[in-house]
Amino acid sequence: xxxxxxxxGQGVSLSPKSLHGQPPTGSWPARxxxxxxxxxxxxxxGEIPSNLSRCQNLVELDLGxxxxxDIFPNEFExxxxxxxxxxxQNNLTRKIPKFLGNFTSLVKISAKSTNIHGIIPDTLGQLxxxxxxxxxxxxxxxxxxxxxxxxxSLTVINLPQNLxxxxxxxxxxxxFPKLTFLYLSINKFTGPIPVSLSNASxxxxxxxxxxxxxxTVPSYDQQTRLTWFAIGDNKLGNGKPDNLNFVSSLANxxxxxxxxxxxxxxxxxxxxxxxxxxxxxxxxxTGSLISGNxxxxxxxxxxxxxxxxxxxxxMGRVPESIGNLENVVxxxxxxxxxxxxxxxxxxNLTLLSRLNLQYNHLExxxxxxxxxxxxxxxxxxxxxxxxxxxPKEIFSLSSLxxxxxLSDNHFVGSLPSEVSNLKNLVSFNISNNKMSxxxxxxxxxxxxxxxxxVRI
Numbered sequence: 001x002x003x004x005x006x007x008x009g010q011g012v013s014l015s016p017k018s019l020h021g022q023p024p025t026g027s028w029p030a031r032x033x034x035x036x037x038x039x040x041x042x043x044x045x046g047e048i049p050s051n052l053s054r055c056q057n058l059v060e061l062d063l064g065x066x067x068x069x070d071i072f073p074n075e076f077e078x079x080x081x082x083x084x085x086x087x088x089q090n091n092l093t094r095k096i097p098k099f100l101g102n103f104t105s106l107v108k109i110s111a112k113s114t115n116i117h118g119i120i121p122d123t124l125g126q127l128x129x130x131x132x133x134x135x136x137x138x139x140x141x142x143x144x145x146x147x148x149x150x151x152x153s154l155t156v157i158n159l160p161q162n163l164x165x166x167x168x169x170x171x172x173x174x175x176f177p178k179l180t181f182l183y184l185s186i187n188k189f190t191g192p193i194p195v196s197l198s199n200a201s202x203x204x205x206x207x208x209x210x211x212x213x214x215x216t217v218p219s220y221d222q223q224t225r226l227t228w229f230a231i232g233d234n235k236l237g238n239g240k241p242d243n244l245n246f247v248s249s250l251a252n253x254x255x256x257x258x259x260x261x262x263x264x265x266x267x268x269x270x271x272x273x274x275x276x277x278x279x280x281x282x283x284x285x286t287g288s289l290i291s292g293n294x295x296x297x298x299x300x301x302x303x304x305x306x307x308x309x310x311x312x313x314x315m316g317r318v319p320e321s322i323g324n325l326e327n328v329v330x331x332x333x334x335x336x337x338x339x340x341x342x343x344x345x346x347x348n349l350t351l352l353s354r355l356n357l358q359y360n361h362l363e364x365x366x367x368x369x370x371x372x373x374x375x376x377x378x379x380x381x382x383x384x385x386x387x388x389x390x391p392k393e394i395f396s397l398s399s400l401x402x403x404x405x406l407s408d409n410h411f412v413g414s415l416p417s418e419v420s421n422l423k424n425l426v427s428f429n430i431s432n433n434k435m436s437x438x439x440x441x442x443x444x445x446x447x448x449x450x451x452x453x454v455r456i
Contacts, residue, residue: 050075064088068092088111100124117140122148142165149169161187164189167190170196179203181204183207185230189211192214200223209260213235219245220249232262237264241268244267247273260282263286294318294333296319299321344369346367347372350375355380358384367391371391377399408432409433423446426451427449
């Protein structure tokens with residue numbers, strides 16, 4: 001997404017992947033012309049050397065993917081020409097130094113997975129040229145300081161998996177008119193999602209999942225560029241039928257590829273307009289209060305590879321049009337009140353790796369067509385009302401490696417000798433059915449089994 005500036009021909013560059021141990025403690029080479037030292041992706045350890053501060057012309061400092069500890073020594077306060085700072089994947093374990101606010105030429109600072117903790121210092125509000133601010137997977141806490149909202153040039157705010165809390169200001173989007181990517185997932189943010197985000201005309205990706213947001217989800221009818229919309233695992237909604245109105249408001253976002261809003265208190269039925277997002281690759285709606293039928297128009301989502309509608313209150317039949325989703329890899333409809341038979345068209349899903357239909361009210365026989373899913377690794381049909389013989393063809397799926405669970409149904413007949421094809425299966429459960437006969441000796445060929453349950 002972001003291309004670092006090449007160091008080729010720009011002063012001295014040290015070859016990547018060629019250094020290990022602690023960096024030198026003496027003077028750095030060509031210290032007056034060194035502008036972009038290539039220290040990324042080595043095995044350097046210890047503290048970041050303070051004598052690097054002698055390289056007063058540094059514009060790019062990339063120390064990513066090393067084993068440095070601590071964070072910038074105080075001597076780095078003199079490196080005021082820095083434009084890019086990249087600290088990704090180290091073990092710095094300290095706070096962001098306040099003197100970074102003096103580096104007014106900075107346009108990008110990135111520190112992924114570095115164990116940095118403490119608050120975001122208010123001095124960073126002085127970085128008027130900053131457009132890329134990235135500290136994911138750290139231990140940052142507190143709230144976004146008021147001075148942070150002075151950074152009107154920001155286009156990327158990437159702060160997932162921290163401990164940052166507080167409410168987002170109502171004028172959040174107005175303060176960042178160029179905002180393109182906003183990632184705040186896995187934090188402790190509270191209060192409503194700012195309505196102003198619906199008017200952030202440049203916004204392409206919005207990720208607010210795994211926080212404590214409450215209230216209604218605002219309308220996004222002014223949005224046209226959104227490709228990623230994830231607000232799952234919050235406390236949004238109140239279980240009422242109008243809770244999903246925001247889905248229809250996204251109608252102009254024709255390039256939407258990820259839509260995730262489960263694990264909230266959202267009520268209502270799935271609107272048919274949901275199926276107009278034909279570019280979707282992921283639709284994840286789990287653990288909410290959504291009821292009604294799965295719309296038959298679901299078959300229009302032909303680009304989907306992950307469809308998860310688990311743990312809701314969906315009812316009715318699984319639509320036959322599900323067989324149109326030939327790119328789907330994961331399909332989970334577990335923990336609903338779905339009834340009727342498993343559609344024969346499910347055999348069209350030849351890329352399917354995980355199928356989870358457990359804990360529903362499905363009935364009838366398992367369709368033979370399921371044997372066409374030659375990449376299936378996990379098949380969970382347990383806790384339904386399925387009956388008849390288990391098709392022998394299911395046991396021809398040597399791709400089944402994770403789990404095959406057919407328990408708590410009404411299957412009859414005996415376990416076929418073809419079970420020997422499941423040599424790499426780890427978990428197998430056919431308990432609590434109406435099966436009879438003996439356990440075939442061929443089951444002994446399933447040498448990878450860790451869990452086996454065949455109890456009556």
